Amino acid sequence: MTPSFSSCDLCDAHKNAAPEVFRVLPPVFKDFAARRAFCGPVVTVKCYEDNTLVKAAVESCGYEDTAAGRIAKVLVVDGAGSLRRALLGGNLGAAAAKNGWAGLVIDGCVRDVGELAPLDLGIRALASMPLPTDRQKQGLKDVPVQLQGVWVNPGEWLYADADGMVVSATRLV
Template sequence: MSQSFATCDFCDVHKSDSSGAFRVLPPVFRDFGQVTQFCGPVETVKCHEDNTLVKAAVDAQGWIDTAQGRIGKVLVVDGGASLRRALLGGNLGAAAARNGWAGVVIDGCVRDSAELATQAVGIRALAPIPLPTEKRNEGQSNVPVQIQGVWVRPGDWLYADADGIVVSDKAL
């Protein structure tokens, strides 16, 4: 199921929201995937320089079936904004695309940029770096995370397009 939207339009409607139900992520994320506009319900991973749980997530089913059709989910990864290790590379990007994820947003780095650019999935991250992570089996899944100071919770909806990334506590 694809949806047409504009984050600017969402911001026009919700610009006075002070409840915290609507949030805008800072403009620090770069586009790495083939899909440049994506949205869906959020799942989260919190990890630091260990992508064990990122791999487990993208290897799992990345969509939900609804009465309106299949909806791809968005994996939001709190990597602590580390610029030292890549939390997603070509193999995991391919797994995300193959398993139906709408997108992956990483507060951290990716690698294999050329491969990621060919994957049919949205991928946003801070920067590329060639160094992989250590596998320590550490981290948490489906917990509230802070991405660049903005809270993102499992079940929120994330919308990403050329103008930025917004998060809402419900589908918009």
């Protein structure tokens, strides 16, 4: 279950924090799935027009069991802003939902928009593009990534709602 939060309230409370502590992602990402608000610890993938590591991530467990309960994670994908190939489609989106991911943020494209729309997870990406990737087993995982000029590190927390997305070095809610 997603904790209650407001990205506006988080910005009000942390607007003067150092950039290594709190950052706001630019308002260029669109919603592509049913869950409009989501948050969780970040897992990262860096890839360019090759979704091999995206597939591996969404097919793995998307949550952590802790003493405080189950915490769903957010997959953040640095696709270098490519608008030429889709890094996520209906099958991989369904796998992410089935495996308990809170959401995905993709600096790139998705496809199968009709299949993604009803999924119970958050999906934010730049645009839709029907052309899939060629899987060439390239990319990096669990590394700092950059989305539209904003750095995001593995283990940080991402909060997304109707007003936008913020990243924090620590859990805020």
